[in-house]
Amino acid sequence: MSDTPNMFALQAQFPMLRVPANPPPRIAAGASQVALVASGDSRPSANQNCWEVQSKAEEAVARVLRERFHIEPVRAHAVKRDEGHGFIASQREGSDVFAQIDPNATVIVLLTAWQYSYHVAPSLAQHRGPILLLANFDGTWPGLVGALNLAGSLTALGVRYARLWSEKFDDRFFLDKLQEFLTTGYIRHDVSYLRRLEAGDALLKGEAGNLGRYLGAWVLKNKEIIGYFDSFCMGMINGVFPQKALCDIGMPMEGLSQSQLLHEMSLVPQTLRSQCLDWYLQRGMKFEFGSDPATELTREQVLEQCAMLIAMARITQRLGLSCVGVQYQQGLKDCCAASDFAEGALGSSERFPIPDESGKIIRPGEPIPHANEVDMGSAIPQTMLFRLLHTLGLPAETTLHDVRWGSEYGGTFYWDFEISGAVPFEHLKGGIAGATGYRQPPMYFDKGGATIGGQCKAGSFVWARAYYRDTTVHMHIGTGDAVELPQAEWLRRSKATTEVWPLMNATLHGITRDQFMAGHQSNHITVAYVDRAHLGFVTRALTAMAIAQGMQVELAGTPAL
Secondary structure: OOOOOOOHHHHOOOOOOOOOOOOOOOEOOOOOEEEEEOEOOOOHHHHHHHHHHHHHHHHHHHHHHHHHHOOEEEEOOOOEOOOOEOOEOOHHHHHHHHOOEOOOOOEEEEEOOOOOHHHOHHHHOOOOOOEEEEEEOOOOOOHHHHHHHHHHHHHHOOOOOEEEEEOOOOOHHHHHHHHHHHHHOOOOOOOOOEEEEOOOOHHHOOHHHHHHHHHHHHHHHHOOOEEEEOOOHHHOHHHOOOHHHHHHOOOOEEEEOHHHHHHHHHOOOHHHHHHHHHHHHHOOOEEOEOOOOOOOEOHHHHHHHHHHHHHHHHHHHHHOOOEEEEOOOOOHHHOOOOOHHHHHHHOOOOOOOOEOOOOOEOOOOOOOOEEEOOOHHHHHHHHHHHHHHHHHOOOOOOEEEEEEEEEEEOOEEEEEEEOOOOOOHHHEOOHHHHOEEOEOOOOOOOOOOEOOEOEEOOEEEEEEEEEEEOOEEEEEEEEEEEEOOOHHHHHHHHHHOOOOOOEEEEEEOOOOHHHHHHHOOOOEEEEEEOOHHHHHHHHHHHHHHHHHOOOEEEEEOOOOO
16 A cells, blocks of 8 residues: 555646656565665765775675675665765755665665765654664774764654674674664664763762752853854754753853854954964964965965954854854855864963954953864763863863774774864863864865864863753763873874874773764764863762753763762
């Protein structure tokens, strides 16, 4: 029986009736086949560069399905030979692809590169058959980053799905879990590292709990307003929270336009831009300057980024914002240099003295939290951590990182956390003098701009991530250690990912690699360095603060308490 009513009975009443075509599914449901989907970037250059890795992964997965499980993978969309890749590259394309898949069919979304979640998430939200998000655990292109983002997006949309990952698609963990999915339509992972906390928990008693509850009540009353220069950066559905969710926790959104940012940048005089760049040069930051703006970093690009830094600070101060974020990878990147240098510098305590219109320096010695890629799920804990750490008189710089990759060294698994261009200078080994400005990759940023590259320093940290279900905000909170791996090992990891971006190597307390991949609800993780003497106090206070603001909190692993 068709899901679509017979509309042609209306023809006599409406002679000019134009019923849109609704062809039958090209891929049917069945136990002997699965639909294979490749969601990708919106940028042709990115899809073309990433296609080789995706193509090889598809061959490996198809071989396993056929030879071991006697399942035929049917590619749900053709490889676009004329475009040089086989990725879904738009929401329209993704919708058209799923219109040809039986809604009861088994679907595997194979992810080896960054993907825009809204290319496929709206269709997956209506799909009735089993769904598997399958990622290659590889640093070349951020497949596991894309998978974690799509997973968080489907969680936010209330979709039942399974997730799985593998380095070579031949290990026992992968094969056993794939068997489970093909047999039951789902995968049960070990997520016992997450423990729900209630307001009356004994951990939240004492001075830390009292401070957290006080600050949570203060936020609800006074509001931490977060400004977002546009939204939906790179299709991140999980990074856009419902307005009610934000209002309920006392952290409402100030909607800003990137065109407003460009206008404010145009008002910054060249003399002030030059003073800003010279200030960082005098403090030892290195810039890999060249002469070809198409492929190399130029002084003019960094001067434009200095104008952005000044403009963002002025807008933030004028509107009384607690935190700000820039979409930047859509629209803005086509108009000016990338925002990375401005983002990292804004979030640093040691910052070029930025005057407002009256000449008064804006928030001297105080970081202004910046949520990369306008990710609301990171803006929330970044703002909370800033408020808590600033109140305690502790270093209050925060950032987010991509959960980019990870591998073992000396018998220990270290994560590679890597933000796409910038961290606060205080998070780098050597601070400003330890930072190098590299040109953003041309495949992403035609107009260039400097990153804040370098090795993140060693130290303990608290980490968090906010996500939502319906309009309820949830928060994972844990602790970890950043390590300074030997230079040769750090360089190996850096070159295996995106070497012009800053890289943190870290362990998470009490959480294995596979547990984290199974339970984390985002491609991002928010971190703030906290010394060991205060780590437990800050963790308990942050937890109490989140609960006081109405969030559902789960402690992750065995955090320092």
